[in-house]
Amino acid sequence: MNLPIHAQLINLMAALLLLIAFAMLSQRRIMSLIYLFAWQGAVLFANTMIVAWGTGQTHLFYSALITLVLKVIVLPWLLHRLATRLQIQSDVETMINIPITMLIGIVLVIFAFNLALPISQWAQTITRSTLGIAIASVLLSFLMMIMRRKAVPQVIGFLSMENGLFFAATSTTYGMPIVHHGGATFGYHSDMMWLPEHGVGAVILTNGDLGVALHGQFRRKLLELLFDGKSEAAAVVAATAKNQLAGLEAERKQIVVPADATEVAKLAPKYHNAELGDLAVKKAGKGTQFDMGEWKIEVGTRKHADGSLSFVTTGAGLIGIDFVTGTNAAGKPTLTVRDAQHEYVFEAR
16 A cells, blocks of 8 residues: 555655664763754654645644644754853763663563554554554653663653654644643743643643642543543542642651751851752751752751751742751761762861
């Protein structure tokens, strides 16, 4: 069966997307990685234009324009500017060497194609063959993200995963039946969902960290109202709120606010970490603040079961970050903060 010209072009774009994903996986230099990300955005733009032209989904022309502006121009420019300012144009540090990473990538591609095969056989669209490549691109981007040690290449990997999902949405469904995106910053969250075929959209904005629990059920409630779905969203929101408030209450009982004056007196006035910069300890009325320069926040104290003590952030947006007190080999006071992958030790200056 001869495929229409637009279907052949979509398959070509899929092949280019997969090649770029492998190129990004093997790339060692930050700037080259950013350029490849921009080329990936260009392929997405071209593919969306082709799908819009070949299937008559005119709203995809707008999606293509947004893709061009954001993924080909704005995001690469911001990443390039950030890399230049941070002076990280050198080689990218990887968890394992590139040849082994590429072999893992090949295994993931085989897995993606086998995973997509049953779905593709039932699909009716002429672009059904691109689903395997879309899944492979997502998995390769995820692999790139977890194999990099620095934040910028990890961010590029995350954005590339989104590109793979966008490619799957436009190529395999002949359009975008649902458009969804969310955003967040300290203490504020937003979410939006649009159903172009039904002419319906909704936006929710919340000004508290607990508001993020509303977002999923907000979208569900919209679908319940549109399609006479079973009413479950309200009950889920009520149960989630109850559990979250109970958790906060239990945690609050462990924290002393304002911070214990005896423990505050043991702190040094200033600390420093080579990666995160300076931390100054300041009085704020009856409380104590940790001032990082770009932001500052009040802290309380918490004693742990192992006998250690930490200063815990209590301000909106950054609640619950523990700075564990201690001393280094020279006997100087330290504050240690940890996340899932890193440990940062601030030493007294």
